Amino acid sequence: MRFLQITTKKYKKISDLTYTCESRVKYNEYVYRMLNKLLTDYKERFTYRMLKILLDTDLGADCDDAGALALLHRLADEKLCEILAVTHCTSEKSGAVAVKAINDWYNRGDISVGQYDVKAFMEGERYTRYTCEIMDKYLENHSVPKFENAVRVMRKALASNNDVVIVVIGMLNNIAELLKSEADDISPLNGVELVKKSVSSMYVMGGNFEDLSYEEYNIVQDIESAQCVSKNFPVPIVYSGFELGTNVLTGDNLEHQVEENPVRMAYSEWNKVVCGKEAFRRSSWDPITVYCAVIQDTPLFKKSAPKNITFDDEGKTLVTDGGKDCYLIAKKSNEEVQEVLNQLIY
Template sequence: MKQRISLVIYCVLTVLFTACGSKKQNQEKTEQMTEQKNSTTLVIFDTDMGNDVDDALALDMLYKYQDAGKIKILAIMTNKCEDGSAKFLDIMNTWYDYPDIPIGVCRNGADCSKGPNYALSVCMMNLFPTTIKDYNALPDAEKLYRQILSAQPDGSVVIISTGFSTNLARLLDTQADEYSKLTGKELLAQKVKYMSLMAGAFKMAEHTEYNIIMDIPAAKKLFAESPVRIITSPFEVGLAIEYPGASIENDFTWAPQHPMIEAYKAYMKMPYNRPTWDLTAVLEVLEPNKFMTLSEEGKITVADDGITTFTPQKGGNQYYLMTNDEQNKQILDFFLKIIPSKPKNK
């Protein structure tokens, strides 16, 4: 009889503990889902601002998502070693009411002296206020990367690179310093969730994409040694989606003076449409898995001549984005909705 009673008590307690455990697990799962839904994505933007105007439009989208509390821009790095790039970023930060976003610079990098420099052109207009007093005192990008990353939670940061891989390759080579005992590669592995790059071409035979060929050794190093997942938006994706010059001319009457609009006008003779290469790399971070198709897992290699090749590989942590005609239309509609919209402080 005692054995039966003990057995009954044991069964009752087991049911109770199981129910409590399941309730706790469900509660924890709900809390995790809520936290994930409400979390703010931490972003570092690495850009060759001043080479092609799509960088300016891409940065506009990042500000809008920070306005909405969906992302936090931890820092902006320029990988364009030309006068005007950092100052234009300062103009943009100031105009969008984020003057405290730190800026890191690239010194002795790729030669970008050929071609138009809309960033410098806008700076010379003297139409917009700035915040930074001494641009020569700005930190090297790899140093600022270390400072910013070391202070973030593990696996919390997304890096968006829409220019050359110079800064990231240099970061990989860094050693322990006052900010972290970790090497650059270890710091990336610990702090970065993934990287979204505008780089390469995979559906256009023998095409050498600009961001790759401007610093081939850096691109080779990044794809070969990155300890974190890389998603790249290749040349063919942005090429298929052009932002219309008509929008630049007609959709910004609410802003008599707008640095992004002045940049667009300074880049080429108006009116013109421009591919949205850098915007698509940003879009994948802002709206992951919503508009574009992700390739199978694999590995991206960069040849000595700059040609990029994707090889499917089980367990590979590198991918590229693809779109079809319908997706291209949806993406353009999204761009035409968000980019002409007012920032919160205007």
């Protein structure tokens, strides 16, 4: 377990508590209480180190990005991770503003937010199904934020940290640009060298490992970047495939949150636009990816054997044995995964 390991007879691994709960009481009534107890005990007796997370998202086209960011903040609340930065990978500024609004909502307004600054990449109404509403609400009490280029934000985070886990829940264009970046005022290392020095692994929501002929959304939106990253990323990539999250429906707790909650707004507005009615459930591709990046030995999922994973010119997933990468495999039912994630998205 990367962030901590408790192997005494008194306690099980912390991540086991996110699934095992004999009384089946709500996660935030039982697991949070026990988690805090274990963390306090651990800090008194062991050397404690949190995971450092850099999140890259296309927040705007679908609402589960917002759910994943909420989940990441809840795990950070429990001192399981530190959020170094969040970068946005489309040209829609409302998406980056929505990221900033969510970070502020969870009392982490100091987190650096980076913006993909190439024009006309995934712009338009399809990619602002809820972000404009969040932005408008945010700007009622805030000035328009300015965002630095996403690659510079990532390079700054990596230059000043080691053992970083990158989590990608959108297209891979920002990561491809990071790999292509040259030495600069931030670091004398080029992108590949900087990643090799500072990143321990990268978790990517992408591909389909049950149906290799399926052209998964995050890949086909920028096949060239997906191919570049899959072939050139110098440290292990863990892929979270499309098949894992489709039938894991989360967001139920958001209905009971205040209307100003930007994550509630994301789920509500997305469902109104796409489904024609207000609802608070959505598939959980991105929350699963974030959860597994932080809780790396979760009993809910396991890793495949090492693989070579890349993508063909149509975006189909190519998998062969060997290599440094792998993909996640579900160990528990959709309902069991859903129960855990739902208690972290609010």
